[in-house]
Amino acid sequence: MKYSILATEGPHDQAFLAKLLQTLGLERIKDDRDSLAVVYPDHRDGAERFLDGLKSQHTNHLKTFTREKAVVACIVGVLKPGRTNTASIADNDWISEQTVTNVAEVSSLHNFIKTLLEIA
Numbered sequence: 026m027k028y029s030i031l032a033t034e035g036p037h038d039q040a041f042l043a044k045l046l047q048t049l050g051l052e053r054i055k056d057d058r059d060s061l062a063v064v065y066p067d068h069r070d071g072a073e074r075f076l077d078g079l080k081s082q083h084t085n086h087l088k089t090f091t092r093e094k095a096v097v098a099c100i101v102g103v104l105k106p107g108r109t110n111t112a113s114i115a116d117n118d119w120i121s122e123q124t125v126t127n128v129a130e131v132s133s134l135h136n137f138i139k140t141l142l143e144i145a
Contacts, residue, residue, distance in 0.1 A: 063127045064118045065100055072099035 061069040076084060076095055087095060094110075101113040114120065124131045138144075 060119055060124045060128050060131060061096070061100070063124050064121060065104075068100045068103060069096060071103075072096045075099055 073096060076087075076092065076099070084092075097110055101108060101110050104117050105113045108116070118124070120131060125135045126132070
């Protein structure tokens with residue numbers, strides 16, 4: 026069981042893991058702003074400027090969460106054109122020693138997984 030909950034394939038698995046973390050007192054990572062500020066600050070700023078520069082008819086539908094997804098998609102398009110967000114997260118520094126050290130939510134999740142898997 027301790028290994029299987031880490032294999033999240035879809036929204037149900039992700040929701041399960043998020044709820045589990047919440048019951049353990051660990052907050053969900055609300056958005057990627059902190060991680061982006063640590064590892065890709067220029068990319069984040071450029072993506073924000075790009076979205077801000079579009080006519081409102083193209084961005085009116087973006088709420089806070091979907092806007093964050095759009096920012097991530099813009100950055101992925103620069104880092105790995107044609108790749109999915111998931112592939113970019115696996116291939117790039119979205120989660121790295123730098124984010125584990127400098128982003129509280131990522132650090133909490135990292136420590137939780139180490140404890141769960143009984144890694145020293």
